[in-house]
Amino acid sequence: MARAEVTPARRADARQNIEKILGAAVACLGRKPDASVNEIAQAAGVGRMTLYGHFATREALVEAALRRVLEDGDAVLEDLDLDGDPPAALRALIESSWLLIAQASAVLEAAQATLPPERIRELHAKPELRVHDLIRRGQAEGAFRDDLPVEWLAGVLFHLMKGAAADVVRNRLDPADAPRYLAETVLAAYAGPRAGV
Structure with a gap:
């Protein structure tokens, strides 16, 4: 009976630790793409062994951090109506998600030094497609310039x-x-x- 009571508590502790580690990883990698596992563990307030118990390698931790910021950004984009006037939709996208997208870009730097390029493309596919679709629609409707590629225009947005x-x-x-x-x-x-212009 005692065992059944301990297991849920351990699971709750594990979930809390994972959340703390991911939050610290996003913050640390966002400031310093080459942040070490030690720095991330310290920022999370956990030991290295606890961190490695959840993320076996730095690569796994970086991927989880990138996935987290992309999921956060995607959740914001899912709630936005991007079907109306393209300039108004672009303004709404920027105003509601610029900080999350910027944070994802910072964590992306760490991922590019750690993960294979094809994995990064996989993780970015869904949020990138939304932005590209909006730009393409704006071009088709004459609201956005069509003398430059969609990928370039999206890159300008992300870099800014x-x-x-x-x-x-x-x-x-x-x-x-x-x-x-x-x-x-x-x-x-x-x-x-x-x-x-």
């Missing part, structure tokens, strides 16, 4: 978000201003020569 996040960390940008600055900059870049 990452830069904005870095500026926020360095206190060069007020986080309250970032979504508006990003939306105005990206929409101007996407308008291109068709809109007289």
